Amino acid sequence: MNIDDLSWAILEQLQKNARVSFSEIGRKIGLTSPAVAERVKKMEDAGIIQSYRTNLSHQKSGYQLRAIITLRAFTGRLKAFLETVKTFKEVINCYRITGNENIIMEVVLHDQVHLEKLIDQLITYGETRTHIVLSNVIDDAPIRQPQKS
Missing domain, CATH: 3.30.70.920 (Lrp/AsnC effector binding domain/regulation of amino acid metabolism (RAM) domain)
Known part of the structure; x- marks a missing residue:
């Protein structure tokens, strides 16, 4: 799958916050929420987006x-x-x-x-x-x- 400028913009937003809504991404990059959702689904299906995860503060959880x-x-x-x-x-x-x-x-x-x-x-x-x-x-x-x- 070829990743165009809009898909890169979506990936940038998701890497900053994987819980951001499609409508919020769309507002930032100039797409509708359904268009963002469709692009994300295609990138998931192609294996470009492999997972969503929570980043922990190891230091705050006791690992100094x-x-x-x-x-x-x-x-x-x-x-x-x-x-x-x-x-x-x-x-x-x-x-x-x-x-x-x-x-x-x-x-x-x-x-x-x-x-x-x-x-x-x-x-x-x-x-x-x-x-x-x-x-x-x-x-x-x-x-x-x-x-x-």
Whole structure:
């Protein structure tokens, strides 16, 4: 499906607030509510819009510490790790990557003790490197329409 300028405008509004009404989107971008609804339905059917979700404040819900952890898996341990990582509630993002490390994870934790316990679990799969996050420079950056050349 080709995404035109109006559909990009709809996507921008939905990424800011997935609960915004079709009539509100229509007022902002110059379409009727039914036209917005039809475009959203087409983008859902095409798999461009995959889900709607609630973003939580991890800090306000008791997870004061955020870290980025890389893992260089021991020989023969990557497959087991890939199956197990899905069970770690602290892991909010996990990517398999190229380079010296195999995995990069974003984790949220209560405190340093919680971090230590997680690292103790992770080191059975490989060598870890941990980076404490100080702040988020780009908060929930939306996917934007590519520049036309």
